[in-house]
Amino acid sequence: MIMAEKIIHEANDRAARFFSRRHFLQDCVTGLGGTALASMLGGCNLFSGSSSAPTQSLNPLEPRAPHFPARAKSVIYLHMAGAPSQLEMFDYKPELEKLHNQLCPQSILEGKKFAFIRGVPRMLGPQAVFKQHGESRAWVSDFMPHLAERVDDMSFLKAVQTDQFNHGPAQLFMHTGSARLGRPSTGAWVTWGLGSENSNLPGFVVLTSGGKTPDAGKSVWGSGFLPSVYQGVQCRSKGEPVLYLSDPEGINRDLRYQGIQAINEVNRLEYETFQDPEILSRISQYELAYKMQISVPGVMDINSEPAYIHELYGTEPGKESFANNCLLARKLVEKGVRFVQLFDWGWDAHGTDESTAVNFGMRNKCREIDKPISALLLDLKQRGLLDETLVVWGGEFGRTPMQENREGKEMPYMGRDHHVEAFTMWMAGAGIKRGGSWGETDEIGFSAVKGQVSVHDIHATILQQLGFDHEKMTYQFQGRPFRLTDVFGNPINEILG
C-alpha cells in the first residue's frame, strides 16, 4: 500500500514537473535550441530524411560537411601560454640591438599602457643570434636551431595584433574570439561544424604541459553556448589519459555496457519528451566514453611507437612533456580527431628570476619545443598528413622591445613585458604557403607597420581552411546569430599557397 502511494506520488510529482514555470521557460529556450540543432543537422547531413538511420541523426558528433571543400581536415594548435618573445625567436631587429640599454624615447611611450612597465624603461636588444634559413630566407634565432630548418614548410605572420594585455583575457580572446567568458572555443566551433570523423574518439582533444593549465582556465576549450558535447576533452600524457574513464573495481565491461545502454534508453525517452539538446550530449558522451575505454588507451599510449619516432620527437613515455604531447597530437590527427589543442605553460619571460629570463628560462623553453615541433612537422609530412592538417603556433600576445621595469624598478634578469601591438605567429600545412611571410614591424619591433592581422583574421583563416565561410558559420543564441569572428575578421589569403 505504502509502495503504491509512493508510486502515485512520484507520478504526480513528475506530471507537475511538466507544467512548472521553469520547465515551461526551459521548453521555450531549448525548444528553439532543439529546432536550431535539428535544422543544423538536417541542413548539413547529406542523408537526412533517410528512414533507415534515425538513431544516427541523434548523434551530435555525426560528421558533417563544411560550406566548400576543405584544405584542412584537422587542426593542431600549439599555444605557448604566457606569450613567447617574438624578438628572441622570429622577429629580427638589428636596430634594437644598437639601442640596447638606452632609455626608451618618450614618443614611443606616450599614450601607451603596459601591464607592468612604469616610467621610462630601457631598450632591450635581442638576446639571441639570428640567421636566415631555407629558400625563403626567413630569420630564425639560434634558440630554435631545428625549427629553423623547417621554415620552408611554414608561413609567418609577423604583425599579429590583439587588444588584451593580460594573460587570461588574451587567451580567451585568442581561443574564443572574445576576452569575456561565455563564448565557444575555436575547437568547439569546429567540432560543432564538422562533427567527429572517428566515432570512438572525441572530436576535440586538449593536451597541456609545462606544469600548469592556462591562466584563463578551462574556458579556453569550453563550448560556451554550444551544446556541451563540443567542448574539448582534456587528456593527460602521464598516468590515465582520461580521468574516471576506466571501469570501477568489480564491474566488468559487459556489465558497464548494459548499464550505459539502460541509462541511454532512459535519456532517449527523456529527450523525446523535452527535446533538450543537452540530453543528446549526455547520451553521446556515455556512448563515446564507453568506446573510448578501448580506443583511448590505444591511441594515447606512445610506448608502442618505434624507437626512431621517440628519437625524432625526444619523447619520454610516462612523463608530462610537450614532446609527448606533440607525438600524441600526430597520433590523434591520424585517427581522425578534428582539433588538437596543445597548451605549453611557462613562457611569461618577465625577468623576475632566472626561470623567466629571456636568455635563460625562455631559452630553455625554446629548447623544449624546438625538436618536438620540428619532429611533428616532419612526421606529419612523411605520413602524408601535413597537406590536410593545419598547424598553428603562437602565444596570446607578444613582448615589448623594452626591458621590463616593474613599477619603475629594474628587474634582476633580462625580461620583457606583455605587448599587444605586434607579435609573431606561424601556420603550416593544409594549403598554407610554404616559406611565406606576411606583415612587418617597425625597426625596433614595437609597432606593426604593414600586413597587420587581428585575432579574428586568424580565426577566419582557420575556418576557411576547414571549409567554412566564417561569416556564414553562425549559431542562434539569445535571439541573435553568433559567429566565432563576431562581426570582424578576414581570411589571410596572403599566406595561402
Add this chain to the structure above:
Amino acid sequence: MTIFLQAGWGLFIGRFHPLLVHLPIGILIVAFLLEWLSRFRQLAVLGAAVLPTMVFGAISAVAACVAGYLLSLSGGYDEAALNLHMWMGIAVAVISILLCVFRKYNLFRKSWLPVSAAMIVALSVAGHYGGNLTHGEDYLTAAWPFGGKKAPTAAAFKNIDDAKVYEQLVQPILETKCYSCHNEQKLKGGLRLDGMANIRKGGENGPVLKDSIPEMSELYKRLVLPESDDHRMPPKGKPQLTPQDLEILYWWILQGAPDSITVKELHKTPRIQLVFEGMKPSGDGLHPYMPLTQTGKPGEQAVQALVQTGLKVMPVAADNGYVMVTAINAEKFGNADAKLLEPIGKQLVWLNLGGTATGDSALQIIAGLPVLTRLQLENTGVTDQGLQYLATAKQLKYLNLNNTKVTDKGLEFLQKQANLRELFLFGTGVSAAGIEKLRKALPDLDVDTGGYRMPVLATDTTIWRKNPA
C-alpha cells in the same frame, strides 16, 4: 563676430552646420504640414500651432545659415555648387521669417500655403546640394536601383596580370576611401583625386605625387602618418585603407604612377606579389583534389551499404554531391567489400583505406573509380601487383603507400600517372634508383620516402643557466 573669427571660433561654430541644418529641415516641414492639414475642417485647430512652429524653424534656419557660412570660409568646395546651396539656404531662412510675419499680423492669408510649399521646394534643393557637397555628386544617384549599375571593378579581370593598374587597382581604392572629400565639389586642400589629370595637378600645397618615390609623395606619406597626426589621411574616424591598399598605392607610385598599363608590364616586388596572391578568390574550384565539374548526390542505398561495413561516407562540401569515404572505424574492410564503392563512383573523390584489410584485388575495382583523386592505402596488404591494377587510374593526384610491400617494380606501373602530384613511400621496399627513375618520368611529382632525422646538436641538451653547473 569678428572677435569670434579672430579667436578661431569661426571654424568651430561652422562645423556645427551639419548638425544644425537638420533642425530647419524637420521643423519647417512640420510647419508646412500643419499649415496644409489645418485647411481640413476637422483639423482646423492645428492652425494655432503653425506660428510657434514656424518661429522655431526660422530661428534654426538662420542659425544654420550662419554656421554654414562660417564653414564655407574654410574652403575646399566647388564654387558653383556651394553658391547654389548657400542662396537656397538663405532663401529658406528669409521665406520662413516672412511667413512668421504674415501669420503674426494676419497678412496675405491666401499666400500662406503656396509660399510654404515654395519654401519646402527651396529647402529640398538646398538640402540636396548640401548632401552633394558632403558626400559627392553621385552619392545618391549611384545607389539608384533601376539605373545601369556599375559592375564592381575588381571582378572585371580574371587574371591579376591582365588587370589595369590604375583603373582596376588604384582607382577603386581612391574611390571608396578618398573621393568623398576630394571630388569635383568638395576639394579639401584644393585637391581632387578623381581622374589621373586631377591627381597630377595636386592640391593647394603643390603636387601630391613624386613619381617613383612613395616616401616623398604626399599621396602616400599622409596615409602612413600616425592616426593622431593632423595631416593623416583619411582622417581619424573615416574608413581607413587596408594594409593591402597601402601596398598597392606604394607599388603604383614606385612604378611612376602610370595609367592605362597592365600589371604584367610592370616589375613585381615580392611584397606586391604577396598582395596579389591574396586577391585570388578563395573556396571552391581552387582545391587541388576537387574535380571542376558538379555532380549529383550519391544514392542512399549505396551509401547505407557502405555504412553497414563501418565506413564513414561524408559529403566533401554542403554545396556539391562529392563524397569522401574513410575506413577509420572499419579495420575489417577488405577486398570483398570493395565492390560496394562502385555505385558511388561518380561522387567518390577522396578515399582513406589506411590500416584496413584491403589487398591488391580491391585495387582492380578502385582503379575504375572515375573521379577518385586522393587514395590512402597506408598500412595495408597492397603490393606491386596492386599498383599494376592502379595504373589505369590516370586522374589520381595523391597516393599514400606508406608501410606497404611495394617495390621499384611497382613504381614502374605509376610512370604514366601524369596527374600524380604527391606520392608517399615511407617504410616501403623502394630504392633510391627506383624513385629517381619515377621522378624522371614524372618531374612534377613530389615523392616522400620519409624516415626524416634531425641532426644531434650540443644545444639539444644544454640547460641555460646564469651559473652553469
